[in-house]
Amino acid sequence: MKTTNNVQKAITKSLAVIISLVLISITVNAQDFWRTVMENNSFSQIAMAMTDNNEASSASVDATTTDLSAYAAYATVDAEEALEVENWMIAENNFFTTVNVETEIEEALEVENWMTNESLFDGMASYFKVETEEALEVEDWMQNTDYFGVMSVDVEEETEGGLEVEAWMTNSEIWNI
Template identity: 35%
Template sequence: MKTKNNVQKAVLRFAAVVVSFVLISYTVSAQEFWKRFLENSSFGHIAMIMADTEAPAVESSSTFSAVDMLMETETESDLEMEPWMTNEANFAVYNLEISEVAEVALELEPWMMDQYLFQRAAETDPALALEAWMVSDAVWSF
């Protein structure tokens, strides 16, 4: 019985390895399939440009293509300073005066040295006593 279980485990492991190799080869071939599909489709050039890390040189041609639309550069006009931007009344600017406060140095006062204001003796807790409810079966039975 033990040998039968070990053989079954070995067969299952071997089958798992074979299936994993098949799946890996399938995914690798699928990557090549999508690459070939994108190269041959009408959106292939756009997809390849977006997928590549380096921007490939666009071939010059006299025809208008979708790639030319993507490569259009935009320009913005220069910003100008307007009068409302320099008007201080438009912005809430408060002039706060910050004054530094000097604290008085601490001094030792007579009440601080009075030994009767502070307890010197160590506090002791009363001795614990065993009470009836602590050992009662009625309280602790479940």
């Protein structure tokens, strides 16, 4: 009995160690996974710029034009060739065309005598009663301000100054342009 408990404890501890090692290896591999996804993505430059913006930017004019030309390569519009209609596309025997679609015309509805005979529909009439309510009246206590906590409220209009352009807003080092 005691040996069985010790074996079960040893197995449980071994499983815990194995599961921990597997989870650690998955976590380590996941760190490289996102880096490879970002490198293969068209947004990789933006993502790298966002993560590396703490480095001092001392780019020259050549580096700026290189960055702009790299961006221009992403901004080019791909043109597709014009589609052509081929003979098989317009041949009717290639498609299921045996269905005939006809417009259905309905006859006009007619009102028959039994439809206007009210004695045939009196069975439920006793359940429908018109309900009337008395008109509401304004009483004195409803207009008495002592019953309600009416307070005067002063309203001030808030005015804002015009917007100003600050130096950091146009700084190309901040915006990596």
